[in-house]
Amino acid sequence: MSVVEETRLDAKIPGGPIEDKWEKHQFEMKLVAPNNKRKFDVIVVGTGLAGAAAAASLAELGYNVTNLCIQDSPRRAHSIAAQGGINAAKNYPNDGDSVMRLFYDTVKGGDYRSREANVYRLAHVSNLIIDQCVAQGVPFAREYGGLLANRTFGGAQVSRTFYARGQTGQQLLLGAYGSLMRQVEHGKVKLFPRREMLDVVVVDGVARGVVARNLMTGEFETYCGHAVLLCTGGYGNAYYLSTNAKGSNVTAAWRAYKRGAYFANPCFTQIHPTCIPVSGDYQSKLTLMSESLRNDGRVWVPKSADDKRPATEIPDEDRDYYLERRYPAFGNMVPRDVASRAAKERCDAGYGVGETGMAVFLDFKDAIARDGEDVIHQKYGNLFHMYKKITDEDPYHVPMRIYPAVHYTMGGLWVDYNLESTLPGLFVLGEANFSDHGANRLGASALMQGLADGYFVAPYTIANHLAGRQLPRVTTHHPAFQESLVDSRNRLERIRNVNGERSVDSIHRELGHIMWNDCGMSRTAQGLNDAIDKITALREEFWQNVKVLGKGEALNQNLEHAGRVADFLEFGELLARDALERQESCGGHFREEHQTAENEAMRDDENFCHVAAWEYQGTDSPATRHTEPLTFETVKLTQRSYK
Amino acid sequence: MSSLKLTLKVWRQPSRDEAGQFHTYHLEDVSTEMSFLEMLDVLNENLIAQDEEPVAFDHDCREGICGMCSLMINGQAHGPDNETTTCQLHMRHFRDGDTIVIEPWRAKAFPVIRDLVVDRSALDRVIAAGGYVSVNCGSAPDANAVLVPKTDADKAMDAAACIGCGACVAACKNASAMLFVGAKVSQMALLPQGKPERASRVLNMVARMDEEGFGNCTNTAECEAACPAGISLSNIARLNREYLKAALTAAN
């Protein structure tokens, strides 16, 4: 059903050895003279790590920045929720880390579906990020001597993760937010909170502005500039239940896609195994707990599906420690995707625990017996506290219940080495782009990428666009702006005028069920085809039967949600199609047809060692699949194994 | 898991300029496992089914870190639990048959936008007045070039944990923002990176805080008790200290 075109996308990767590409490129790119920078207006959408860092840095350089965010304050972007830490190749602990090793680990961790040159640059600038953040007053953890502390994370063999308690994302974001607010005070950044971007305005083939809705008043506004930076995060909420914030959505990226930016690898979603399970139909989001819990916790379900005894009364011989049984070497420490799939398999087979049957136990009984409660408290006290707060169960005495949840999306808008999308003048940063994590993101790498893009990549590469292209004077009076504005307004009006019976939330939940069941951690051609049919039907139902109350010209959260769900209903289909076309298993994308005898993911490097980038072809035609072949010159392609 | 029958007295206000009033709603089968916001989700689904506009309330991460959720619940900012945001408050803290009064944050500096949604941008403007270190990107020295004693870093982190929700203002009888400002001033005053702008920062932030119309601090400690991030009152003392020092030593 889809048209696969072997159009080769040009990623504009600079030549030369991988170590020199970025410096060489920095030299070769055009510069904007200091006095000319004030003549350029740049629009940044989003104020997360990527957005706030880019807006602040561009303003520091002298550009006039317009910065929009969907929340009431730029400090609330969802980057704030990242717990674990941020990687950098500082090698402070003297344990053998280097830029090359961080690069290597990230490419391998991404299951060889990321672009080597981008990843190397990411590792290269990682050290600068730490310097910048420390200078901003980010209170990273310290050793008694006053030096920065490091820890290992996500199974890395070196200690390269910098952290600020369990709130690293918060502290890094507040650092960037401080820099941003400084520029707001200087008048170099015009900040527009509670604005939702609804369209990219394209003039003569170049992105020259955006249309946004003022969420407080419902008014539609247009913003004009010489470049647009999308820093709008990931699309995990297509699954309804995820660890994302409720407001996280795909709308900005999706509108850009419809204006000519290709969407790359949408099927690469990351599912995290240790989340607090769903407790009922009303569940609105899921909460992640650090996967470090699996260092000491043992995962099990009852051997008999009918065993309804309380967990503490089930003796060892009636427990199935299924990860230890299936993966004797790695046991409970198998990678995220393996652990997640195994939990789903047990629950689907009827062995799930808890009231909903959609959870498995993570038991600390043996660890407490071995190390004592104090040691466990020191290691996981805050997580145990959080778990108790949410579930009202004490994990020191009864096993935790866990279940996997959608956590991060590696796919996103396709960008070249300059972070520019296929729509000229439209740059995409952070989780919103696809570039650095391949098919699977390593722990503590999301923060690194957001800040790298915002502080150290986009401020350089944008100059190449501003100085290198003819950008005629355009104002918001240009017909293209009015056209986009009217489009956006009409669309929301259409939604309001459906006057149906079903609430937005119920449709979103149903979409989430489809996505989770058929496009979740384990996918089949059959399931994906079904999903496409079901999503299409649900989308039709939405446009005929959705019920949105209230005015358009006021704060109307229901209408906002409806607009986002309408986009998820289109995007979900693309995700399923991408998953269907990628007939291999890699990273977060597991196709049941493509696995080894030991149920491990089987990559197909011959046919799928490429990025799939989708081009919009209008509402009635299927999107076109383009590819960007991936070549691995530095890191050798190997198959991972946990035996 | 048990279920509750609740009476909700919710503040409804169509817009900033229109008058508001309480509406009373009855809700049945509220699971004790629900979070407070999930309970409001259920209320809203019911309202939509009855063709009544849903209640607007701010929320985003729903894991207690973004600071977007608010709500005065039975007269307590973020409800009865300690060091908890509304999104992390669970219905098991309530009893069957309870009446729950839900109001927006109230302060002159936080005008109501609609229903339970208020405008907290005054807090952003206070930060803009100086709540940062003025370092441009790209010029930072090596991260380990300046040593920071662990105890100072820990104290700075305690203060930096502020989530900017505004509960301190909401809970204070004077709608004072001193805990919020004290937290940021303390974080920066404790770290060597914050030293160069130490005096100007505190003077400017306090001046902006006053301009925004927050009240004066009476040291009642309601802010500390309401703070979901556990920010200590000692940060207000440090703010006072920093302010006094800066005011006395200012050149002009």
Add this chain to the structure above:
Amino acid sequence: MTSLIRALSSSIGKKLLMSVTGLALCGFLVVHLSGNLLLYVGAAEYDAYAHALHAQKILLPIAETGLFLLFILHIALGLITAGENRAAREVKYDTQRSKVIDPSSKGAPNLASKLMVPTGLIVLMFLLIHLGHFKLGIISPGDDASEAAKAGRILSEGFTQVVYLIGTLVLGIHLFHGFQSAFQTMGLNHPKYTPLIKTFGFIFAVCIGLGFASFPAMGYLGRFKETETQTTENRAETPTSITQRK
């Protein structure tokens, strides 16, 4: 200098001035109470003290002016900030409930802290009546033989006993929060010393409050009937006290 004036007129500046004036007034209270306590030692001692005090022709007016300014500043700032605080929340809550679990452990005596304006106003009224009695002589004036006799007479009146008892106990409540709060406002907060300051503030408030309250209480119990007659008997020996006042 402009920056200093600006700083002192800021929210923190005003509270700082209130703290400093408040603590200075605490000092006055100690002196005042010490003098008053002489009434328990003996009428003669009390009169001698009053005598010596009033003999200070230069220092006393200076001290009284200073005291007057301290009061005015403290009261004015109290009223100004109270007005600002009211304005900071235009629409009141329907329901408001404290979240401070244990007031003593959380430091600020929570209830007292919320009543600083009402308690301050009550103390102010009491102060005005007190001045009317002893300074201006416009409330229940009398032809007393001595200062002790005057005190004894006034404290024996039912009206005085009620007003003074309320005034002094409310003063204690005002100090209960005010004393330790002043240290916090001046930035003096330390994990080691703050608990000591709080304990001391509590003891201070109790001592001052009960110390002063003892006079109307004793007046009620008839303690000063004696003083009144005693001093009347001694009148011939100390004839100067009243004439000096006039």
